[in-house]
Amino acid sequence: MSPCRIMSKLITSRILFRWDLIIMRNKKKGFTLTFLSSLLVTLSVILTLGISIFVGTHGIKDALIANTLTMNRINAEKLAVTTNDLFNSMKNSLAVTADLLERDWGRGDIQKQLDLFRSVNQNFNSIYFVDPQGIMRQSSPRNELQGTKLTSSGSAEAIMEKKPLVSDPYIGGTSKPLVQVSQPLFNREGVYLGYIGGSIMLQEKNIFQTILGSYPDIQTGSYIFVVNSKGQLIYHPNASRIGDDVTSNPSVDEVLHEKSGQQRVVNTRGVDMLAGYAPVPVTRWGVIVQTPTQSVVSLTSQLVSSVLKYTLPGIALLLIIAWLIAVKISKPLYLLAEYARTISNQEHNLKLPMPRSHNWNYETNQLRSAIGLAVSRMQSQMNHLSLQAQTDALTGLHNRRSLDARMEKWAHDEMPLCMLVLDIDRFKSVNDMYGHDRGDDVLKYLAQTMEHHVRESGVCFRYGGEEFVIVLPNVSKQTAYDLAEQLRAAVEVTVSPINKPITVSIGLSASDECGYAGLFAAADRALYRAKQSGRNRTVTA
Known part of the structure; x- marks a missing residue:
């Protein structure tokens, strides 16, 4: 049961108990003004507090769910890009080795070349050469399959297709699941010589575990899994689940159709999850990042409990002050009542001195101020929570949620916009070399530098990680480019917190060219080109 409901039940039972006693004692006498005023103030404050907490709880929960979905999608997309780049790198590495062997096929040092390749490339569990008949001639490291004919589906497919391939997972000659990356070999006359293959053993330590294995978040229960083109698990933190069919998961169904996105789903184990997903084009696999919805709900309860912890003492003090004010109010109002009664009993002499009315006005204003103070305090706290939900805690910039809200308004107003997407070059090396605390200092330094240069001409946001966004309303593309440069x-x-300058890559887009919906994607693609072109530059969409 939530803290809000527990508090509500305790207060309600206490009020009803006191009400029964008071009713029994005052059937003939009636209620005093002090009691009625105190009851009115107490109920007003409790109702205001309850409504504010109820509304605030739902707002915080919705914000946390939205932020979790967004971050899971962003993480899935980044991991999908990393995995796609990794496989392209593997294929390119095999192609280079194959080219060396093809140019001097008769020199007979295939084993030496395989050993050399594996010594400089740790992405594969093993490297091997298979001849056109499917016999493994050489391997690095040497294994029991060397000299035997491979009958697996991966080997048969590589020999039949005679082209670079990334296989679906299959059971190899060692009776263990693996993925094979293969590159065909041809001599100068175009005769097929076999292929070079690299294996990734799915149930052993492999490159996937290196990339994805450190992600699971014990506190929130978040984790990553990867599926092949048939919806079967090829990576999961629980290795025993590799090979399971998870196509009934809605996010898996989406990613198998090569879509990226985010949604709240119930997974194959019946658990409510917040999922972000993205496809890996080169293999037609899918990367899914999931967080249990219950962990977000629990975090919301913790935040509400924290608010109550600091709010209830203030509310208690406010109620005591309200009771004292009610006592003072009763005296001038009693005098007014006696004055009215006396006047009603007089038939001729109506010139009785009237009680000083300014006492009544003053005390009433104090009561109204007390109630206003209660509402103001709660509203201030809720405004503060709302501000926190739209502000990046580390840098003080607007966060992704704030960016989405402002973009929606600017699009509604048809405001011409230019967008800069910034990314710190080689930021991972800053964290690795100087530690995450110094990395945080670099992020804050960049945020301050951005605000200093942008000033009143735009709004700065932290999009996530080392990625930032600057939106410039009513600014030409050339002006935006000049500011970016x-x-x-x-x-x-400028010397940064790591005692030397850093560099940033910037992507620029304009709404009049790509529309509001495509503004960020265009800038992000430009940023990617800036990275690919050597970093430390501005590229326009």
Whole structure:
């Protein structure tokens, strides 16, 4: 049961108990003004507190769910890009080795080349050469399959297709599930010589565990899993689940159709999850990041409990002050009542001195101020919570939720916009070399530098990680480019918290060219080109 409901039940039972006693004692006498005033103030404050907490709880929960979904989608997309790049790198590495062997096929040092390849490339569990008949001639490291004919589906597919392939998971000659990346070999006359293959053993330590294995969040229960093109698990924190069919998971169904996105789903184990997902184009696999919805609900309860912890003492003090005010109010009102009774009993002499009315006005204003103070305090706290939900705690910039809200308003107003998407170059090396605390200092330094250069011409946001966004309303694309270059140049020559300058890559887009819906995607693609072109530059969409 939530703290709000527990408090409500205790207060309600206490009030009803006191009410029964008071009713029994005052059937003939009636209620005093002090009691009625105190009861009115108490109920007003409790109702205001209850409604504010109820509304605030739902608002915080919705915000946390939205932020969790967004972050899971962003993480899934980034991991999908990383996995896609990794497989392209594997294929390119095999292609280079195959080219070396093809150019001098007769030199007979295939084993040496395989050993050399594996010594500099740790992405594969093993590297091997298979001839056109499917016999494994050489392997690194050497294993029991060397000299035997491979009858697995992966080997048969590589020999039949005679082209670079990334296989679906299959059971190899060692009776263990694996994925094979293969590159065909041809001599100068175009005769097929076999293929070079690299294996990734799914139930052993592999490159997937290196990339994905450190993600599970014990506190929130978040984790990552990867499915192949048939919806079967090929990576999962629980290795015993590899090979399970999870196509009934709605997010898996989406990613198998090569869609990326986010949604609240019930997974194959019947657990309510907040899922973000993205496809891996080169393999037609899918990466899904999931967080149990219950963990977000629990976090909401913790936040509400924290608010109550600091609010209830103030409310208790406010009620005591209200009771004292009610006592003072009763005296001038009693005098007014006696005055009215006396007047009603007089038939001729109506010139009785009237009680000083300013006492009544003053005390009533105090009561109204007390109630207003209670509402103001609660509203202030809720405004503070709302501000926190839209502000990045580390840098003080607006966060992704604030960006979405402002973009919706700007789009509604048809405001011309330019968007800059910034990313710190090689930020991972900053964290690795100087530690995450110094990395946080670098993020705050960049945020301050951005605000200094943007000033009143735009709004700065932290999108997530080391990625930032600047939105410039009513600014031409050239002006936006000039500002981006000024910012980039300033960062390049200014000593950062790591005692040397950092660099940033910037992508620029304009709403009049790509629309509001495509504004961020266009800038993000431009940022990607800036990264690919050597970093530390501004690229326009």
